[in-house]
Amino acid sequence: MARTPTSRREFFRLVAGTSTALAGVWTAAVTQAQPLRPTPSCPDAPQPTARQTEGPYFKPESPRRASLLEPGISGVKIVVAGVVLSTNCQPVPRALIDVWHADGSGAYDHAGYRLRGHQFTDDQGRYRLETIVPGEYPGRTRHFHVKVQAANRPLLTTQLYFPGEAGNGRDPIFQRDLVMRVQDAADGKIASFDFVLRS
Numbered sequence: 001m002a003r004t005p006t007s008r009r010e011f012f013r014l015v016a017g018t019s020t021a022l023a024g025v026w027t028a029a030v031t032q033a034q035p036l037r038p039t040p041s042c043p044d045a046p047q048p049t050a051r052q053t054e055g056p057y058f059k060p061e062s063p064r065r066a067s068l069l070e071p072g073i074s075g076v077k078i079v080v081a082g083v084v085l086s087t088n089c090q091p092v093p094r095a096l097i098d099v100w101h102a103d104g105s106g107a108y109d110h111a112g113y114r115l116r117g118h119q120f121t122d123d124q125g126r127y128r129l130e131t132i133v134p135g136e137y138p139g140r141t142r143h144f145h146v147k148v149q150a151a152n153r154p155l156l157t158t159q160l161y162f163p164g165e166a167g168n169g170r171d172p173i174f175q176r177d178l179v180m181r182v183q184d185a186a187d188g189k190i191a192s193f194d195f196v197l198r199s
């Protein structure tokens with residue numbers, strides 16, 4: 001039975017090609033899982049998601065989890081969801097999505113992995129992340145840091161932004177096409193963003 005990666009470390013080992021046997025299993029698993037049908041909302045020729053700087057606070061080996069909520073973390077809850085697509089409009093199953101961001105007061109956890117985590121898209125290329133709205137910090141508007149990678153493909157490093165933030169106009173890194181769609185929900189906010197990787 002085909003086996004899919006169970007950890008970020010294993011994923012990168014596959015991507016790096018250091019285990020050709022595992023890479024073969026990976027390719028088989030992805031091929032079997034690909035629905036190969038267009039996503040209705042996908043435009044004819046989607047542009048790849050823009051790359052942005054990683055910044056100074058990335059830490060490798062984040063835990064695999066779809067919720068970054070844990071005891072002691074306070075703030076406005078937000079669910080960020082969407083799909084990972086290729087530039088030929090196909091969903092990308094089993095794509096890695098690694099997110100890290102500041103807490104509600106604008107501070108990153110440098111000692112541990114609070115507000116850091118990775119997950120893989122499902123068979124339809126979908127992801128869903130549960131976390132809190134990050135705070136601003138000097139020089140930066142509100143943002144998430146994200147790395148997205150399909151198996152055996154280049155890594156996309158980028159950032160996601162919030163609409164209507166006064167800080168957007170003051171942040172030289174801010175990019176309008178990386179703004180999420182965000183709406184209020186009963187217990188926080190719901191955001192959506194679709195990533196597009198080069199085919």
Ligand SMILES: [Fe+2]
Pocket residue numbers: 055057102140143145
């Ligand atoms: Fe940051």
